[in-house]
Amino acid sequence: MTRTTLMLTVLTMAVCGCRKEQQQARTVRIDGSSTVFPIMEAIAEEFQKSQPSYSVIVGVSGTGGGFKKFAASETDISGASRPIRPVETEACAAGGVEYVELPLSYxxxxxxxxPANxxxxxxxVEELKRLWQPExxxxxMRWSQIREGWPDKEVHLYGPGVDSGTYDYxxxxxxxxxxxxxxxxxSSEDDNVLVQGIxxxxxxxxxxxxxYFEENRSKLKLLPVDDGNESNGAGPxxxxxxxxxxxxxxxxSRPVFMYVSTSSLSRPEVEAFVRYALAHSAHLVEEVGYISLPERAYSLAQSRVDKRITGSLFGGKGSQIGVKIEDLLEREEQDK
Amino acid sequence: MIEKPYGTAAAVQHASPRDWPPDSRLNPGPERAFRAICALALVLPLLLLATLLGRALQEGWPRLSMEFITAYPSRVPANAGILPALVGSAFLMGLTAVMAIPLGVGAAIYLEEYAGSSRLTGLIEVSISNLAGVPSIIYGLLGLELFVRAMAFGRSLLAGAATLALLLLPMVILAAREALRTVPHSMREACFALGADRWQTVRRVVLPMSLPGILTGIILALARAIGETAPLITIGALTYVPFLPDSVHSPFTALPIQIFNWISRPQAGFRVNAAAGIIVLLAIMLLMNGAAIWLRVRFERKLSS
Known part of the structure; x- marks a missing residue:
């Protein structure tokens, strides 16, 4: 037995000793939101086919967890299902990380x-607010309390976990x-559990x-939502x-993002990945179930990268409601 | 003749349970009721397990193929495979075993054979039993601070294996001590009487006799570790890795992480992949448990011959 242990030890030390740096140098390190993961996976898969010498690794720590690693320079790109928040901006500043914010999809x-409803x-929106607000x-507790005329039956609510960007938005x-x-x-962190529940x-x-609705159409009934604002389409x-x-x-509806560290952008593999992502997102995001931005938004985003425009379009204040990302980008472009 | 250690099959089989105790004929009512309750306690969890297994097999079996095992992850469910996750898990288990076994068995030998019964060893024993019950995510947090950050292993296989090894240590120590205790004291005394010192006794008599028990404990602990997700995600194991680890410093992913990711995706195709992944994971666990039984039988036979 001693002999076996000895051999194993020697073997491990041999493995430990060699080849540490080569792979890291050509790898794009991505982490962040689980909502953005399927998009990153799709881009990574295609990018690697076109650039076999580079590799891309993607983790899933959630939007907040991803920003923590991003601020510590442990990753090059962070996926986010909401804009960066003030505390996270500060953490990045403290870690000396500057970033370019790039929208990927809606x-x-x-x-x-x-369906039996x-x-x-x-x-x-007003009814939803009355139903979901803390008060x-x-x-x-009953459908009749949401709108008059709805039956006097209990209402059972289902929603994503409170740590998710979806809940935040x-x-x-x-x-x-x-x-x-x-x-x-x-609540469940797994939206499929919510689908089953409803x-x-x-x-x-x-x-x-x-x-998740698109994949489970037959089992669910989708409700049109009325925001009470006539200017962007009347009624529900x-x-x-x-x-x-x-x-x-x-x-x-909300945009989802990737945040790229400017110091990582000077590495060719990160630069190439970002360029590839913005050029091919339009069809790749739809393949994985998301809604692409207008083509113009992607080219405006690429010009942000080229000019290394840092900071958030949202002033680093977190989610904003009812903004069209292409309008924000357009306004920025004109201001320059 | 060598006295059999307690707990082995031979020691228990002196009377068959069917004809003992003999007085059950006097009052068969409670006897039968108790028997039925016990049988139910066995059947219910087995039924649950069978349902789970049945569903996974039903959903995942058609998806299982060589291609599934040798392919890299993909956004298209039908093209996606588990190769990096499978290799990551295998590396992880190997490294974990290398770290946890010498430390765990060493600690057990020290506690059983060398340490006296002082207040300090009492405290250590209680701590180890407590540690065995700590939720695995706590080990993940410890691993993140200690291995990933303080010792600068990064988000590597090495950090993952070290974290899992910590998680396994209490279990390995407890199992190994249990096994060491089954060696009758008379064996040690006989050894001393022949002039052997402690080290010789441990190496030549105690360890070989307790080896089947120790190995079983280790393999069962490893089989549990291969299903762990929480501590790995905490230390920063990845989800999408398009290459195989080439050193202990490589970033990695593991089977349970891949399965977890697929289950939470909207497309039904990924759920089928998850079911197939579960079958692979279960097969590995069964293999490991089978290995534990085989080793135990083999060493027991060797000892009695």
């Missing part, structure tokens, strides 16, 4: 009910305060990413690829 949040055919806890858009809502709803509960109402609007992209489905 994502819609779907408000869904069970024959009373709710659309819902307004509603233990008070708004929904609360910011509906309740008005990011990260604030009633607590008595069934599909099996005739009194359910919940929300999650549009892609159904979330579709079209209405999310042209900004008529408001306020529950």
């Amino acid at each position: 994502d819609g949040l779907a408000v869904v009910v069970n 024959d009373w709710a055919n659309h819902i307004s 509603a806890q233990n008070k708004i 929904f609360t910011a858009a509906i309740v008005g305060t990011e990260h604030s809502s009633r607590g008595d709803f069934t 599909a099996g509960d005739p009194l359910a109402l919940g929300f999650f990413g549009l892609a 609007v159904l979330p579709t690829f079209q209405t999310v992209r042209d900004g008529t489905y408001q306020p529950l």
Whole structure:
């Protein structure tokens, strides 16, 4: 037995000793949001086919967890399902990390009910707010309390976990305060669990990413949402690829981003990856269930990279509701 | 003749449970009821397990192929495979074993054979039992600070294996001590009487006799570790790695992480992949448990001959 142990030890030391640096030097390190992961995976897969000498690795730590690693220079690119927040901006500054913010796609949040629900055919932002705000806890418990005429039956709520960017965006858009809502709803980090829950509960109402609705159309009923604002499409609007992209489905559509460290951008593999991502996102994001930005937005984003424009379009203040990313980019371009 | 250690099959088989105890005929009611309850306690979890296995097999079996095992991850479910995850898990298990076994068995030998029963050893023993019950994510946090940051291993296989080794240590120590205790004291005394010192006794008599138990404990602990996700995600294991690890400093992913990622994707195709991944993971666990049984039987036979 001693002999075996000795051999194993020698073997490990031999493996430890050699070849440490080569791979790191040509690798693009990405981490961040689980919402953005499928996009990163798609881009990485295609990028690698076109550039076999570079490799790309992607982790999933969530938007917040990703920014922590990004601020510590442990990653080159961070995926985010919401804009960077003040604390995260400060952490980056403290770590000496400057970044370029690049939008990748839109994502819609779907408000869904069970197909057996024959009373709710659309819902307004106001009604959603009355239902989801913190004050509603233990008070708004029945469908009849949401809208007159709806049956006097219990309402069962389903939503993503409170650590997700999806929850953050929904609360910011509906309740008005990011990260604030009633607590008595069934939550899961896995949107598929929410799909199963709502599909099996005739009194359910919940929300999650549009892609999860698209894949489970037969089991769910999608509600059009009315934001009470006539200027971007009157009345309730159904979330579709079209209405999310042209900004008529408001306020529950949001852009998702990647943040690139400027010091990493000087490495050829990172520069090439970012260029590839912005050139090919338009069709790759749709393949994995997201909604592409207009072509113009990607080319404006590329010019941000070329000019190394740092900082956030959102002033580093986190989610903003109802903005069209191409308008922000266009305005910035004209200001220069 | 060598006295059999407690707990081995031979020691228990002096009476068959069917004809003992003999007085069950006097009052068969409670006896039968108790028996039924015990049987139910066995059948219920087995049923649950069978359902889970059945579903995974039903969903994932058609997807299993050589291609699935040898392909890299992909955004297209039908093209995606588990190769980097599988190799990552294998590397991880090997490295973890190399780190946890010598330390764990060494600590157990020290505690059982050398340390007296002082207040300090008592404290150490309680701590080890407590550590065995600490949630694995706590080890992940420890690993992140200690191995990834302080010791600068980075988000590498080495950091992952060191974290898992920490997680396994209490289990290995407990299992090894249990096995060492099954060696009857008379064996040690006989050894001393022949003029052997402690080291010779441990090496020639105690360790060989307890080896089947120690190995079983180690393999069962490793089989648990291969399914761990939380500590690996905490220390920064990746999800998408398009190459195989080429050194212990490589970034890596592991099977449970890949499965977890697929399960949470919207497309049904990824759930099928997850089911297939679960089958592979279960097969590895079964193999490891099988190896544990085989080793135990082999060493026991060797000892009694």
